[in-house]
Amino acid sequence: xxxxxxxxxxxxxxxxxxxxxxxxxxxxxxxxxxxxxxxxxxxxxxxxxxxxxxxxxxxxxxxxxxxxxxxxxxxxxxxxxxxxxxxxxxxxxxxxxxxxxxxxxxxxxxxxxxxxxxxxxxxxxxxxxxxxxxxxxxxxxxxxxxxxxxxxxxxxxxxxxxxxxxxxxxxxxxxxxxxxxxxxxxxxxxxxxxxxxxxxxxxxxxxxxxxxxxxxxxxxxxxxxxxxxxxxxxxxxxxxxxxxxxxxxxxxxxxxxxxxxxxxxxxxxxxxxxxxxxxxxxxxxxxxxxxxxxxxxxxxxxxxxxxxxxxxxxxxxxxxxxxxxxxxxxxxxxxxxxxxxxxxxxxxxxxxxxxxxxxxxxxxxxxxxxxxxxxxxxxxxxxxxxxxxxxxxxxxxxxxxxxxxxxxxxxxxxxxxxxxx
Ligand code: UD1
Numbered sequence: 001x002x003x004x005x006x007x008x009x010x011x012x013x014x015x016x017x018x019x020x021x022x023x024x025x026x027x028x029x030x031x032x033x034x035x036x037x038x039x040x041x042x043x044x045x046x047x048x049x050x051x052x053x054x055x056x057x058x059x060x061x062x063x064x065x066x067x068x069x070x071x072x073x074x075x076x077x078x079x080x081x082x083x084x085x086x087x088x089x090x091x092x093x094x095x096x097x098x099x100x101x102x103x104x105x106x107x108x109x110x111x112x113x114x115x116x117x118x119x120x121x122x123x124x125x126x127x128x129x130x131x132x133x134x135x136x137x138x139x140x141x142x143x144x145x146x147x148x149x150x151x152x153x154x155x156x157x158x159x160x161x162x163x164x165x166x167x168x169x170x171x172x173x174x175x176x177x178x179x180x181x182x183x184x185x186x187x188x189x190x191x192x193x194x195x196x197x198x199x200x201x202x203x204x205x206x207x208x209x210x211x212x213x214x215x216x217x218x219x220x221x222x223x224x225x226x227x228x229x230x231x232x233x234x235x236x237x238x239x240x241x242x243x244x245x246x247x248x249x250x251x252x253x254x255x256x257x258x259x260x261x262x263x264x265x266x267x268x269x270x271x272x273x274x275x276x277x278x279x280x281x282x283x284x285x286x287x288x289x290x291x292x293x294x295x296x297x298x299x300x301x302x303x304x305x306x307x308x309x310x311x312x313x314x315x316x317x318x319x320x321x322x323x324x325x326x327x328x329x330x331x332x333x334x335x336x337x338x339x340x341x342x343x344x345x346x347x348x349x350x351x352x353x354x355x356x357x358x359x360x361x362x363x364x365x366x367x368x369x370x371x372x373x374x375x376x377x378x379x380x381x382x383x384x385x386x387x388x389x390x391x392x393x394x395x396x397x398x399x400x401x402x403x404x405x406x407x408x409x410x411x412x413x414x415x416x417x418x419x420x421x
Pocket of ligand 1: 023026093094122123124125126127128161162163164165166304305327328329
């Protein structure tokens with residue numbers, strides 16, 4: 001397995017181009033199942049999770065063609081297999097996003113249950129509850145969700161909690177249902193807005209996306225469309241935390257600062273200077289960060305996907321930060337690894353108390369999930385000496401060429417390939 005070797009201490013300086021958002025691209029790729037026409041996409045990031053989704057769609061019969069500059073086309077004119085097998089779903093939970101589109105267009109689907117994952121239980125009961133409310137007959141057989149419906153019917157659905165992929169699955173299913181669907185307690189994430197905008201370009205009739213009540217008037221069929229994926233707010237936030245911890249000044253191009261309010265506010269609180277226009281962000285840090293506590297919550301609150309990275313910044317801050325993780329029950333696995341680098345962190349249930357130390361020291365650490373890996377990179381950039389991060393396949397799931405991008409702004413970071421490692 002590849003590893004990363006980081007020699008800490010370099011200040012960061014220069015420009016980075018932000019990639020398209022993984023969490024917007026995944027449902028958007030699955031939305032191609034809703035029509036027999038071609039969907040043309042731009043700004044699709046090259047990531048392992050995108051590769052997994054294309055394999056999943058490919059084994060169903062969806063054709064995909066890559067073009068230059070992260071553009072691609074998908075066509076689901078000849079779908080033969082209405083199934084998402086365990087082998088693919090177990091590597092990527094977001095595979096559940098094919099359930100709504102398959103059921104809506106073809107009237108049946110067989111999708112493996114994802115099972116547990118490192119950061120928590122993550123059930124899909126709300127996806128199932130919503131589809132049942134729309135008239136689907138759903139059974140769990142041999143670890144698979146087996147769903148059937150002659151035609152989905154519009155329904156009024158209130159999910160028990162705010163769920164991002166749940167909202168996306170139900171919104172996609174409702175586009176082809178008969179009549180009106182109202183999703184109450186809907187997630188408001190920018191990735192949901194991006195998906196809804198694509199669906200509307202395909203002929204769907206969705207309004208209220210970006211609020212907690214989404215109204216979808218079903219149509220008989222959808223058609224092809226072109227769309228550019230929204231910039232990745234988590235990737236951008238990760239690079240800003242890196243400059244916050246290592247010091248320096250970076251300019252992020254192709255960014256979407258208006259989707260990053262909670263993250264930018266916290267970085268300013270930590271002492272960074274942040275400037276931005278519509279599609280760029282400049283982040284500067286020339287001193288030790290200030291401790292900055294936060295609580296994760298649904299958008300527009302502070303994203304759970306930025307918790308580990310802002311915690312890494314806090315490990316070297318002046319003062320003590322109280323962090324509360326409200327979305328996932330087991331999302332502190334980076335704490336043990338950060339502690340091995342000299343961080344002082346106490347965990348009590350959902351709360352982490354981070355006492356900032358003057359300096360971290362490099363050592364060998366292990367990546368445990370995607371954002372935990374990013375926090376170790378940030379810690380490594382700020383630490384003295386060498387940090388080796390093992391199991392970086394987690395990082396490759398969600399960050400496009402991360403080490404190249406960081407090297408281009410002066411970080412001393414290199415990938416040790418499996419044979420050299
Ligand atoms: C998405 C994001 C992930 C992010 C998370 C929270 C994608 C591909 N992934 O994950 O990066 O960390 O939102 O912002 O977009 N829940 C249930 N039953 C359900 C659905 C969810 O109990 O049927 C619970 C989950 O266990 C969790 C909470 O609801 O505690 C929120 O999860 P959810 O928003 O669904 O996360 P994902 O959509 O899986």
